[in-house]
Amino acid sequence: MGYNRKIPPIKFIESKCWYDELIEALEYNISATEDTLIINQAEKLLEKIRTYARFKTNEDNEEIADIRFFEGEAEILIFQLLLSKFLSNMHIEVTMLKETKVLLKETVDLHKESIENKEKIFGLLSENILLKNPVIDVRD
Secondary structure, three states, X not given: OOOOOOOOOEEEEEEHHHHHHHXXXXXXXXXXXXXXXXXHHHHHHHHHHHHHOEEXXXXXXXXXXXXXXXXXXXXXXXXXXXXXXXXXXXXXXXXXXXXXXXXXXXXXXXXXXXXXXXHHHHHHHHHHHHHHOOOOOOOX
16 A cells, blocks of 8 residues: 655745745744744644745756645745735834824924014013113103
8 A cells, every 4th residue: 555645735836035025924923923923834734835846947047946835835835925014004104103292292392492482582682672661650
């Protein structure tokens, strides 16, 4: 009786660049979320990809990655890629909000400083005008 070996039916053949982006996306999900299910799935996919990916050279002399997945793994991979994009966009939006808040605070501080400077200038001008032109009391 022979050994029955099942080969994953879904085959991804992509550039080395795509392979690197895939690894980066899975690593990002591991670091950017606290959900243990998502982390475990990403870690398992990372291990499988690093273990079973085969690199070849295509007819254009470019390095390509040949990776095979079972249906469930492919579903999880697609989910992980979408999640990575979503999380990175959320990170960008949160960063932009924080930067906007800082800029707004700086603008308010500058406006307050401008008002204070105007009040000082007005006070100095008022004193100067009063010294040059004292108020004449008409009751005399």
